[in-house]
Each structure stands twice: as structure tokens, then as C-alpha cells.
Amino acid sequence: MKREAWKPEAGAQFDSLEQSEQLALDENLEGAIALEIPTESFANVSRIAARSQSIQMHYQVAMSQPESHLFEVTLHVSNWQADTALNLKMPVWTPGSYLIREYARHLQNFSAVCSTESPLPWRKVGKNHWQIDPQGSTTLTICYQIYANELSVRTNHLDSTHGYFNGAALFFYIPGYEQQSIQVEIVPPQSDWQITTTLPAVSGVANTFEAIDFDTLVDSPFEIGKHQLFEFEALGKPHQLAVWREGNLESDRLISDIQRIIQVEANLFGGLPYDRYLFLLHLSSHGFGGLEHKNSCSLIYQRFGFRNKDKYDRFIQLVAHEFFHLWNVKRIRPKGLEVFDYEQENYTPSLWFSEGTTSYYDLIIPYRAGIYDIRTYLNALSKEVSRFLTAPGRLVQPLAESSFDAWVKLYRQDANSPNTQMSYYLKGEMVSLLLDLQIRSRHSNKRSFDDVLRLLWEQFGKSEIGFTPEQLQQTIESVAGLDLSDFCHHALNTTAELPFDQYLEPFGMRLLPDRDDSLPVLGLTLKTEHGREVIKFVESGSPAQQVGIDAGDELLAINGIRITADQLSDRLRDHQPGDSLQVTWFHQDELRQAALTLAAPRPTRFQLIPCDRPTRKQEQLFHGWLGVSLGEIM
Numbered sequence: 001m002k003r004e005a006w007k008p009e010a011g012a013q014f015d016s017l018e019q020s021e022q023l024a025l026d027e028n029l030e031g032a033i034a035l036e037i038p039t040e041s042f043a044n045v046s047r048i049a050a051r052s053q054s055i056q057m058h059y060q061v062a063m064s065q066p067e068s069h070l071f072e073v074t075l076h077v078s079n080w081q082a083d084t085a086l087n088l089k090m091p092v093w094t095p096g097s098y099l100i101r102e103y104a105r106h107l108q109n110f111s112a113v114c115s116t117e118s119p120l121p122w123r124k125v126g127k128n129h130w131q132i133d134p135q136g137s138t139t140l141t142i143c144y145q146i147y148a149n150e151l152s153v154r155t156n157h158l159d160s161t162h163g164y165f166n167g168a169a170l171f172f173y174i175p176g177y178e179q180q181s182i183q184v185e186i187v188p189p190q191s192d193w194q195i196t197t198t199l200p201a202v203s204g205v206a207n208t209f210e211a212i213d214f215d216t217l218v219d220s221p222f223e224i225g226k227h228q229l230f231e232f233e234a235l236g237k238p239h240q241l242a243v244w245r246e247g248n249l250e251s252d253r254l255i256s257d258i259q260r261i262i263q264v265e266a267n268l269f270g271g272l273p274y275d276r277y278l279f280l281l282h283l284s285s286h287g288f289g290g291l292e293h294k295n296s297c298s299l300i301y302q303r304f305g306f307r308n309k310d311k312y313d314r315f316i317q318l319v320a321h322e323f324f325h326l327w328n329v330k331r332i333r334p335k336g337l338e339v340f341d342y343e344q345e346n347y348t349p350s351l352w353f354s355e356g357t358t359s360y361y362d363l364i365i366p367y368r369a370g371i372y373d374i375r376t377y378l379n380a381l382s383k384e385v386s387r388f389l390t391a392p393g394r395l396v397q398p399l400a401e402s403s404f405d406a407w408v409k410l411y412r413q414d415a416n417s418p419n420t421q422m423s424y425y426l427k428g429e430m431v432s433l434l435l436d437l438q439i440r441s442r443h444s445n446k447r448s449f450d451d452v453l454r455l456l457w458e459q460f461g462k463s464e465i466g467f468t469p470e471q472l473q474q475t476i477e478s479v480a481g482l483d484l485s486d487f488c489h490h491a492l493n494t495t496a497e498l499p500f501d502q503y504l505e506p507f508g509m510r511l512l513p514d515r516d517d518s519l520p521v522l523g524l525t526l527k528t529e530h531g532r533e534v535i536k537f538v539e540s541g542s543p544a545q546q547v548g549i550d551a552g553d554e555l556l557a558i559n560g561i562r563i564t565a566d567q568l569s570d571r572l573r574d575h576q577p578g579d580s581l582q583v584t585w586f587h588q589d590e591l592r593q594a595a596l597t598l599a600a601p602r603p604t605r606f607q608l609i610p611c612d613r614p615t616r617k618q619e620q621l622f623h624g625w626l627g628v629s630l631g632e633i634m
């Protein structure tokens, strides 16, 4: 965010913006402002107030007993208006992860004192809102502890081996002062713990860093401990890879591949918009995930997942994905995410672009970087198409709605989610593929979706002005040279099937449904848990649902013989669609039995394959898209 934020030209977002600014005014700046500029609008008043009244905020983060998982946080506020209550608010979410996480629930032992160490009265005004009476003091010291025992990229983790935190989950903001700089001093528990972050160090002050505003503080995770730290250059700029815990990664190979990813993505966007960048990697037994930041990313991955080729490729795609985000979503932002409101959901219908297009590129970037070959790429893309075309939720939830409802759906999966939800990552990836193919075929590969990204970067990303859904469509149309209103309407606002073959055909490609392993359909998935065969998912309208089988039920037998998860396919293979099966199961501890009729098989996989006898034009288009001839993939 630029310092002179609140971007007055950003009309569409102003409703929610003004509300939050008005709140800040009501709670914090009342008397002083009213006297200065009685006729100004709330938005203008707040902006001027923040400029005219400068306060100092200094955080100290200690961790004297890391095994207790408690960060000990001290906030010093100085130059405060002695007669004005100090409001402190903790974010309820962090950008990049669209769920209300209620970070304040981890806070304990809150206290406040004045400059003479006398306790100051305070009260809670809301779940994440503390209010302190300064009692005439211009200097206030606030102490609290944050319990940090969740190993994920978007929360905090502290134990005897390290401390990791995200600003949104650790720090308060002072409404009306979000644009002021904040210092952070780290007190490690041992002298051999190092501190890694992208915030600049304050010169001459040990272990102290400065964020130019609250957004930057939230966007700059810290890793503190004895992690391995690798330094390397890419395009003349310094980069770091910090690795917590041991695993089987080969650092030289990994850094070389990361450098290639950086090179390819920088070429796409035309340079690197940062001074330095940090890859922060946590190794765990089964972890997978990433969180993007402007100048860094946090990654979590399985510690022994670097030698197996498929797993290594998956990790490289994760790196390509999070790095791509430094442009797409961190700087090229939907209007709904232009100015972050840390107190509530920030809605946008455009996450299909922020996440889906990023997912489309996370597969192709490693291929362009020469990290894997064309077959690996096409197989990976085929898997994504298969996941999409076998997801029942694609026929229920439109893409724009999936994005808007991320806060209550995608991040809150339950047993029925696959029936009713369509991930904006996955369908957004498919829509990006079809848009890329449309642009490429119309312009003989002289234009592509890369041009859309470059144009968005120029028009919205560099200045960090949020784009509206209409502006996004206009930008794509201007590159495509096509009216895409019909395509966009169907792809984003309806559940109409996507016309894959229509857009693949000019490239000499088609989708082959794989019927070899198709089985008569029962309509459930099964997993063995503690020796019980538990039903994980029941498809809407399936034979299983029709007889009342539910997710969570325990499946016992088919035709009187015990069934296990690993035998289910083999048992179904003995039958034909239309056959009747006797199924026995427990539903809420009650024994049930019913006869059900198996449904017709459906493809479970789709493979992207060349058409028979491609034309010269198809050959040319395919070569222009992926740089190899169709013959090489036959």
C-alpha cells in the first residue's frame, strides 16, 4: 500500500471504506478533529488527522520460555493525546487467507501502564477491541501474551526450536493510525537464534526493524531461530531461502530451480518490483501450503518430499504459485482487496483471477523454466482438468459466487462441500486456460494471457489501484480483440459446462475420457479409520444417498461380506450398472440394511491428447503455445 492510501479515485470501494474510517473517527479522534475542520467529510477528516498527529509505536517481542508457546509482546505508544482513549484492535484475518480466524482468541494477560508504571484502567469493547484510559499520560505501555502453537503459514508457532509469526496474528493496530510507521524489536531467548524478515533493520539499534505502516507489518512474517539461511542472487537482486528443520532437500538444486522460476516470472512481468525477497520454508511431516507476501512467501512442505520426482515437481509448483502472487494479488488486487479491512470479511468476486490464474501459471512456469518436460506439464494439466470434470459442485456453484463466498465455504469444508462447492482455484485455472487458448488462436500466438497480466500490471499493479470485475473483463477483451461478455457471463456467473474441446481443437488437442477403470457407480468414498470403514463423502443423487447412507456412517458389508476401503473398487468391478447390491451399515449407531441399484459408469480421468491427423495450422498453433511439435507428445 502506498503511504497516501485511501485512494480517493477508488469509488466502488468507498462504502465500506468510509464506514471503517467513520468508526475510527468515532472511537479515537473526536474532539480534536471537529475543532480543526468541522465541515470536512469523515474520510477527509481522518486522513488529515493521521497526518497532523504523529505518534510513535514500538513493539517488543520476547519469547523467554519458548516451550510455553507464549510470545511476550510489549507495545510502547508515545506522543499520545493525553485526554483521548487509546483503542487497540487485533485483526480477525490475514490477507491471502480468506477466513475470519479471530486471532484475538490467542491473547492473554493484557495490561497497560502509564509512564510512571502506574496501571491504567482499560476495558474490552469488542472481541478484538481493547480501550485504555490514558489518565493524562502521553506515554502508554501495553503488555500481553499470544499463545502460538499452530504450525501453519498464516498463524504463529513458537517452540524450543524456533519462533514464527505473522503480524496480523500478533500485533494490534490503532484505528486512524494504520499509516504510521511501527518499530519491532525482537528479544530472542538465546544468543544463537537469528532473526530473518524482509523488514529493514533500524540502523544502530540491535534486533530492531521498521515497517512503514501496519499493512507492511502484517505483510512481513518473522522467522527466529537456528534455521538454515541460504543467500543467492537473481537478476542482480539479493534473495534468501530460510529453512526450518531438517529434511531431504538438496539446497543447490533447489536454489538453482528457484532462480529459474524467478527469471521466467520476471520476464513475464518485466522485472522484479522489490529490492530483496525471502522464501521462508517450514518442513513438517505432512504439511502443504503457502502464503504470499509482497517481498516474501511462507511455505510449508513435507520434509522428505524433495527426492521423489512427483513430489518435487509439486513443491516447485508451490514456489512458482506463491512467487507469482507477488504480482497477482499482492499488487494487482481486486477492488475488494485494495484497502484491507482487518475487522471483517473483504468480499470480491474476482478470486478466480487472483488464485485461478495463478494456479494456471504455477503449472506452466516450471515447464517454461525447463524444470520439467512437456509430458509432465500435460499430465499435470490433465489431472487438473480431471479434478474439475469429476467435481459435482461445478454444476451447483458459479465461479464468481465461489470467490465471494470463500469466507464461509472454501475455507469451511464439510462432508457436503464437494456436492455444492466449486473451488475458484480449480475452475479459475480452467477458465484461464480457455481464455489463453482463445487469445492465442485468434492472434496466432502473437498475443496470449501473458499480455493480459502485463497490461493489468501496468494499469493496476504498479499503482496498486484495485480492479473491478468490469475492468478485468475489459482488459482481457482488449488483448483478445473480442467481445467476451457471453463467455465471461457463462464462465463466471453460471454453471454451464466449459467447452474444452472447442478451444483445444485449433491447437490439435482434445480431451480423452478414460473409461478403462470406470466402475459402476455407488456414489460414496470410504476410508479406514481406527479399523472402521468410514464413509467420507456421499454424492448428491447417487445410489448411496438414495438409500440414506450418510457421510460419517460406517460401512460393514456388501452382499453379506465385509467390505474394506481398499477392496471397494475390486468388489464393484464384479458388477454391472443396474445390478442390485445388499448394503449393510451403521447410521448413528443403528444397524441399517438396504438394496441399492448401481448406476452407470462415468469417466474418472481425462487426458489431453493430440487429435488424429492434425493440420498444419493446428501444428503451428500448438508449437506456438508450448514450444514443441505435436509429434513430440504422440
Ligand SMILES: [Zn+2]
Binding pocket: 321, 325, 354, 355, 358
Ligand atoms: Zn494462491
